[in-house]
Amino acid sequence: MKDHRTRTLFLSPWSPLLALGVAAFLALGASPDPGPGAEPAADGRVIVLGFDGASGESIENLLAAYPDDYPTFRKLAAEGTFSRLTVEAPPESPVSWAALNTGQNPAKTGVPGFVRRDFLGGNPTPALGHIIPDDVLLLESAENTPIPVWSKNVTAAIAGGAVFLVVFLVLMIVLRGRFAIAAVVALLFGGAGAWAGATARGYLAESYPRTSNVNQARNFWDFAAEGGKRVLVIDAAQAFDMPAPDGAKVLAGLGLPDARNAIGDWFIYTTDPLEVARPPSGRSTTTAGTVYRVDPDFEGMVQTKLYGPQNFWLEQKLEAELKAMKAELADPTISLERSMELSTLQRTKDEELKAAKREGTSVDLVVTPQNGKALVELDGVGQELGVGEWSDFYELTFELNPLLKVHALTRVKLVSLDDPHLELFVNVLDIDPRKPPFWQNVSTPPEFAAELAHVCGPYETYGWSTATMPFKDGEISAASLMEEVEFTLSWRRNVVKAALERDDWDCLMAVFSTTDRVQHMMYQFYDEGHPLYDETAANETMEFFGKTIRMKDAIPEIYRQMDRVIGEILAEYVGPNDTLLVCSDHGFQSARYQVDLNNWLHENGYLFLKPGAGKKTSKALFFVDWKKTKVYSLGMGFLYLNLEGREPNGIVKPGEADALLKEVREKLLQATDPANGTRFCPEVYVTKEIHSGPHLSLESDMIVGFAPHYRIGWNATSGGFGFVKDNMGIDVPGPVISDNDSPWSGGHVSMALPAVAGAFFSNRKVDPAQGDVKLLQIAPTALDLLGVPVPSVMDVGPIRFR
Numbered sequence: 001m002k003d004h005r006t007r008t009l010f011l012s013p014w015s016p017l018l019a020l021g022v023a024a025f026l027a028l029g030a031s032p033d034p035g036p037g038a039e040p041a042a043d044g045r046v047i048v049l050g051f052d053g054a055s056g057e058s059i060e061n062l063l064a065a066y067p068d069d070y071p072t073f074r075k076l077a078a079e080g081t082f083s084r085l086t087v088e089a090p091p092e093s094p095v096s097w098a099a100l101n102t103g104q105n106p107a108k109t110g111v112p113g114f115v116r117r118d119f120l121g122g123n124p125t126p127a128l129g130h131i132i133p134d135d136v137l138l139l140e141s142a143e144n145t146p147i148p149v150w151s152k153n154v155t156a157a158i159a160g161g162a163v164f165l166v167v168f169l170v171l172m173i174v175l176r177g178r179f180a181i182a183a184v185v186a187l188l189f190g191g192a193g194a195w196a197g198a199t200a201r202g203y204l205a206e207s208y209p210r211t212s213n214v215n216q217a218r219n220f221w222d223f224a225a226e227g228g229k230r231v232l233v234i235d236a237a238q239a240f241d242m243p244a245p246d247g248a249k250v251l252a253g254l255g256l257p258d259a260r261n262a263i264g265d266w267f268i269y270t271t272d273p274l275e276v277a278r279p280p281s282g283r284s285t286t287t288a289g290t291v292y293r294v295d296p297d298f299e300g301m302v303q304t305k306l307y308g309p310q311n312f313w314l315e316q317k318l319e320a321e322l323k324a325m326k327a328e329l330a331d332p333t334i335s336l337e338r339s340m341e342l343s344t345l346q347r348t349k350d351e352e353l354k355a356a357k358r359e360g361t362s363v364d365l366v367v368t369p370q371n372g373k374a375l376v377e378l379d380g381v382g383q384e385l386g387v388g389e390w391s392d393f394y395e396l397t398f399e400l401n402p403l404l405k406v407h408a409l410t411r412v413k414l415v416s417l418d419d420p421h422l423e424l425f426v427n428v429l430d431i432d433p434r435k436p437p438f439w440q441n442v443s444t445p446p447e448f449a450a451e452l453a454h455v456c457g458p459y460e461t462y463g464w465s466t467a468t469m470p471f472k473d474g475e476i477s478a479a480s481l482m483e484e485v486e487f488t489l490s491w492r493r494n495v496v497k498a499a500l501e502r503d504d505w506d507c508l509m510a511v512f513s514t515t516d517r518v519q520h521m522m523y524q525f526y527d528e529g530h531p532l533y534d535e536t537a538a539n540e541t542m543e544f545f546g547k548t549i550r551m552k553d554a555i556p557e558i559y560r561q562m563d564r565v566i567g568e569i570l571a572e573y574v575g576p577n578d579t580l581l582v583c584s585d586h587g588f589q590s591a592r593y594q595v596d597l598n599n600w601l602h603e604n605g606y607l608f609l610k611p612g613a614g615k616k617t618s619k620a621l622f623f624v625d626w627k628k629t630k631v632y633s634l635g636m637g638f639l640y641l642n643l644e645g646r647e648p649n650g651i652v653k654p655g656e657a658d659a660l661l662k663e664v665r666e667k668l669l670q671a672t673d674p675a676n677g678t679r680f681c682p683e684v685y686v687t688k689e690i691h692s693g694p695h696l697s698l699e700s701d702m703i704v705g706f707a708p709h710y711r712i713g714w715n716a717t718s719g720g721f722g723f724v725k726d727n728m729g730i731d732v733p734g735p736v737i738s739d740n741d742s743p744w745s746g747g748h749v750s751m752a753l754p755a756v757a758g759a760f761f762s763n764r765k766v767d768p769a770q771g772d773v774k775l776l777q778i779a780p781t782a783l784d785l786l787g788v789p790v791p792s793v794m795d796v797g798p799i800r801f802r
Contacts, residue, residue, distance in 0.1 A: 044577030046785045047500075047569065048509040048778065050100070051562050052093060052237070052254075053516030053748065055587030056084030056759040062559055069560060072567035076582070076761040083766070085758035086774045087586045089685045090703050091748050092636055093254060093516070094130035096585035096775060097237035102217040103779030103794035107693030110216035111238060114749075115635040115717060116698060122648050125620050126634045126718045129698075130238060131255050133263065135212040137439045139204055144438040144446055146403055152201045159197025164190030203403035205313040208439035211257040213241040216695060217793075220779035221248045224507055227788035232499045234452075234510040235492060237585070240463065242444070249448040249504075251433075251495075253511055256442060256463035259398070259408035259429040260309045260360075264288050264464050267426040268475055269304060269365065271296060279304055280359045287469035296422070300369045305362040306378060306426060308398030309406050318353040322346060361398035361406070367424060374414055376424065385414040390483060393458050395432065407432035409458050411487075413480060425476060427484070430461045455498040459491045466517040472743050478551055479542040481521055485558070486545055489514045493565055500573045507786055512565065518558040519588045523746030525551035527590035529709075531739040566761070574763060579785050583778050584758035591740050591747035593673070594713040595680060595706060596722040597633035600736045604667060606631040614723055614731030621719040627651065631664055634719030637712045637750030638700030639664065661686055661702060668704065673737050680710045680737065683752040705752030712750035714742060767800040 059082070063070055076082055088099045088106065090113050098111040106112055116129030139149055150158065168186035175182055219239055221231040225247030233239070233250040240252030258264055267282075268291045275293040277283040282290035294302045325346045329339060363379035375382045378394040385391055390413045398406045408429040415423040433449035436442045442461045443449035453459065467484045470476040489512065496510040524532040538552040549557050566582060574580050601607035608628035610617070617623045624632060626649035629642050641657055644650035652660060665684040673680045683705030688696060706712070715722055722734035748756040760773045777799045780790040784798035 043787065044575065044579060044785075045505070046507040046579050046581070046782050047574060048507070048581045048583065048782055049566060049569065050097075050237070050509065050511040051515045051582065051584050051759070052097075052511065052513040053519050053586060053588050054559075054562060054584035054759040055519075055589075056757045057587055057755075058519075058555075059559065059759050060084075062556055066556065069556075070563045072563045072570060073761070075570075076566075076580075076763060080580075080763040081761065081766040081773075083760050083773050084587075085583060085760040086772045087753055087756065087758050088775055089687075089690060089705070089753055090636055090638070091586040091751060091753060091756045093585050094238045097239075097254060097511070098215050098217070100583065100585060100775050100778050101219040101221075101236070101239055102215075103220060103776050103790075103796070104217045105691045105693060105776070105795055106699060107687075107691035107696040108217050108793070108795075109693075110214050110695035110698060112695075112698045112700070113635055113638070115638075117634060117638075117640060117700070119648060123621065123624070123626060124632065124634065124640065124647060124719070129635070130214060131257075131263075132212045132214060133257070133261075135210050137208040137210050139206050139208070142208065142438060144441075145204065146438070147200055147204070149204065150201070152198050155201040156194040156198035159200075160190040160194025163193025163196075200403055203313070203401045205316050205400075205404065207312075207316070208437075209261050209310070209312055210440045211241070211255075211261055213238065213255055215239065215242060219244075220782050221250065221507065221509070223783055223791055224248070224786055224788050227783075227786070229506040229786045229788060230504055231507045231509070232502065232505040234496050234499050234508070235513070236509070237463075237511050237513075240442070244444045249443070249445065251443045251449055251452065252441075252461070252463065254463045254513070256431075256461060257440065258462045259406055259431045260307075261440065262288065264428050264462055264469060265290065266428050266467065266470055267292065267306070268470075269294050269302070269367070269422070269424045269426065271302070271422040273421070280307060280362075285470075285473040285475060287473055289470055289473055289475060291475070294422070300418075302365075302367040302422065304365050305359075306365045306396070306410075307359065308361040308363065308396070308408065308429060309400075310360040311356055311400045313400045313404055314356045315353065318349055318356060322349050322353065325349070361400060363396050363398065365426075367422065369417060372417070374417055374422075374424075376412055376414065378410070378412070385412075387414055387417050387419075389414055390487070395458070396429070404437075406437050407435040409460070413476075413483075415476070415480075425470070425480070427467060428460075428462045430459075433459060433461050436461075452495055452498055455501075456491075456494045459495055460488060465492075465513060468517050468521055468744075471521055474743065478522070478525070478540075478554075482518075482542055482544055482554060485514050485518055488517075489561060489565075493568075496569075500569065507782060509782075512562070515558055515562055515584070516588075518554055519746040520744055521746070522551065522554040523588075523590040524743060526555045527592070527745070530590055530592050530745055531741060532743070532745055570763065578763075580761070580763040581778060581781065582759070582761035583775070584760075585775070586748045587756040587758050588746050588748050589708040589751060589755055591711040591745055592709040593680075593711070593737050594716075594740045595710055595737055595750075596713040596716045596720075596734065597637065597639065597704065598716055598719070598721045599733055600668075600671065601631050601633060601639075602721070602733055603736060604664075606664065609721070609733075613721070618715065618721050618723050619718055623721050630660060632719070633716060635700065636717060637704040637706070639702040639704065641701050643701075657701075665702065673710075674735075675737065678707060680707050681705065682707050683754075704750055705755075706750050707752065708755045710737070710751070711740065711747040713738070762799075762801075765802045767802050770800040773799060 092113050094111050095106050098109040113129045115126050117124050118127035164186045167189040171182035224231050225245045231248045235253035236250050237254035240256045244250050265288045279292045282292040294304050296302050325342050366377040368375040373386045375384050379396045383391045391411050393409045396408045409432050410429050411427050413425045433453045465488045471481040524530050525538040540551050541548050608625040610625045613623035641652045642650050643652050668681045668684050685703040687699045723731040724734040726732045776796045780794050781798040783790050
């Protein structure tokens with residue numbers, strides 16, 4: 001693969017003045033030196049390794065099925081501890097990691113799940129529950145801005161004064177005290193500096209779109225740092241956008257957005273004649289993808305754009321100008337000539353605003369076929385790729401204006417060149433960890449991410465690394481997915497090792513996500529009972545970490561990689577006095593069937609449909625007759641009462657709530673799958689009985705716990721209802737249970753907690769008298785091992801070791 005660099009550096013004639021005017025006060029925005037850390041822990045260090053989705057049950061089965069494999073699992077089980085890990089309800093990653101990091105239940109963390117109920121617009125509707133995707137950072141609250149946040153006049157005065165003083169002093173020396181000449185020239189330069197300062201200040205937007213975290217509880221490393229211990233956290237799940245005290249350095253993980261401030265946008269560029277939507281529109285996929293039809297020239301070259309974040313600065317500027325024009329046009333004293341002039345300008349600016357919102361920022365994307373390969377150029381940098389090859393990282397700069405830029409990383413795969421057509425997959429645009437935007441940091445402190453990148457090179461930062469969504473949408477192959485898994489696990493291993501090599505920590509926590517991603521997607525090849533299982537497809541081969549494996553071996557293989565990573569860290573970094581804790585947020589099961597909870601509620605007389613309800617109204621509870629409905633469902637297996645005084649059209653009186661909860665719970669516990677007689681819901685959790693805290697109202701009234709192989713229906717997650725066509729073509733309620741025909745073939749959400757127990761390992765033996773190890777014990781255990789008092793806000797005490 002060749003690297004062709006074709007960047008051009010453009011220097012404005014005003015660049016020297018801008019540099020001189022701004023450089024004089026740039027240093028005022030620099031971050032202070034955090035100072036030395038605390039002393040190392042006297043009684044040994046603590047290493048916490050998290051593996052998303054690692055299943056205690058699966059590990060037990062693999063140890064039995066492969067007696068010669070998994071040496072690290074066996075070593076820890078024999079010399080230390082291996083057990084299943086009791087997890088929290090609901091068993092969803094943001095909920096579980098927030099609970100694990102804080103030692104507190106969801107009613108204290110304020111993280112109810114991936115999806116929560118909202119009352120926006122009146123009746124209950126689904127909303128994202130683990131992040132606030134449309135948050136705004138006001139400039140007055142921003143830190144680490146490229147220039148100090150002063151008013152335009154103050155900025156101009158300081159910049160002009162600084163330039164005047166520097167030029168005057170230099171000229172007085174050069175001209176040997178000729179005051180008049182020095183003063184006149186310095187005034188000219190000072191004026192230019194003032195203009196440059198005012199111009200630079202105008203490039204700062206007044207507000208910045210960002211994604212923020214809903215977590216309201218403090219993480220265990222905060223208490224550790226305040227107790228004088230030094231903590232490094234790598235890929236901290238559900239812990240982004242949170243302050244941390246001196247002594248704690250945190251690289252964010254799950255929840256962090258991509259460089260477009262989105263939840264993992266990805267792209268496909270193709271010459272496929274069946275695709276018709278061209279840039280900048282494209283065809284939207286089910287998740288977060290966009291497929292663009294592109295057209296080559298007569299030599300086969302494709303020239304198009306890769307679209308980055310919205311140019312919110314330009315949008316704000318144009319909106320302010322339009323607002324001012326509207327106000328002036330409303331003035332009754334305005335002249336006809338001025339009114340006509342403004343009206344014409346208003347139409348022009350309005351079109352500019354529409355274009356800005358439609359296209360945002362972009363960089364050039366050029367694909368040039370050459371000798372059976374393709375030169376793929378992004379933002380002026382080219383890499384030569386063969387069919388089936390992935391690129392290295394492209395380093396991209398999306399410019400909002402000369403001062404505000406978003407730096408991003410991405411990789412591409414040349415899926416096909418001309419057989420049958422060009423297809424280029426462009427992965428998520430990650431925020432560049434070396435240069436994150438000040439309004440969306442990827443680490444705390446902000447420079448920590450760059451410190452790691454300086455040692456091990458650039459790496460992905462989007463909180464859901466690995467291309468599961470393109471595979472779920474059927475736009476990439478299983479082999480491409482697993483290639484991405486290998487890449488993600490490899491760089492994360494390198495980053496974690498770079499952190500372990502440092503000498504500034506007493507406790508290190510690192511989270512690996514690929515165990516979760518592989519199981520979500522590859523159970524269809526592993527579980528012969530899954531509706532999508534196909535023996536031929538399961539036996540197709542691929543390369544994975546240097547060896548050829550079958551698709552059906554992907555899940556055992558990702559556990560081998562987990563075993564390898566733990567083994568390397570155990571051998572190289574865990575000293576005789578150190579404690580290793582290995583944990584997960586939840587376990588896994590094959591998801592063969594999906595359950596439409598709203599259909600079940602309808603069948604059992606708790607939910608009623610509006611007249612005329614059908615597939616067109618099957619989403620987001622639009623089908624509900626609120627005047628009759630007592631219970632409804634949205635989210636990952638959540639049930640809500642239509643409670644009077646809480647829901648806008650509530651009919652269940654508060655005094656009747658407990659009896660209704662009990663009635664619904666008992667019916668669900670007895671419910672069976674008509675196809676096989678299985679009781680598909682062995683556990684139902686009344687939320688107020690298992691959780692307590694100030695944010696209990698954010699949670700549902702009940703959480704279902706389905707049996708293994710059953711998960712919440714895809715339609716039901718967003719508050720949907722399953723309709724089918726009858727013989728007359730009329731929409732009628734569909735079955736409660738149906739096959740899961742999605743490539744998202746493994747799951748954990750909405751399942752009973754024992755079925756998705758996590759995994760726990762330690763190099764120390766746990767006291768058997770302490771009972772099952774709990775997810776909520778990880779945080780207090782880390783503090784206890786560090787000699788830091790466990791705060792009373794944590795729900796349980798630490799693990800007791802022998």
